[in-house]
Amino acid sequence: MSEHNLHRKVDPFTRLYLLIREPRVIRILQALVYVSMLVGGISVVVNPSPTLIDVLTWRLQAFGLLLVGGGLLGALAVLPGWWWLERLGLIFLGTAIAVYTVVVITGTSAFGPAISIALLFTLGKRWAEVRKYQVAPKG
Secondary structure: OOHHHHHHOOOHHHHHHHHOOOOHHHHHHHHHHHHHHHHHHHHHHHOOOHHHHHHHHHHHHHHHHHHHHHHHHHHHHHOOOOHHHHHHHHHHHHHHHHHHHHHHHOOOOOHHHHHHHHHHHHHHHHHHHHOOOOOOOOO
16 A cells, blocks of 8 residues: 555544654654743743842743743644754743753752753754754754
8 A cells, every 4th residue: 555545544643743754752752842932931921930030130022932832843843853943942941941940940859950951962863863963864
């Protein structure tokens, strides 16, 4: 059966799943990371925490917009494999999370900085995977 015939005989959800570039499960998980950053950014813009307001003052909106922009660009780009757009999203998110890491380091708990640094490493790993490609790597 040709691939063209395969796409016509499957349900819509399977057809959408097949539109995602390989490795699909990894891309879906990465998209969920980007969507969570988008939701976090919206939360910062709409209803910021008092701690963030105190620390970031007028820079709070820029921080929130970096999260929103990076999450949106990353979520839109990762599934179809638009690496150039995902890289821009990673730059926005990396900048925002670096700022956030500085904010949480001033706190008393070691948990916040550990999570922030782990997220920075995760974004850095993704950057290393996509940095040299314009579209899908190796085809």
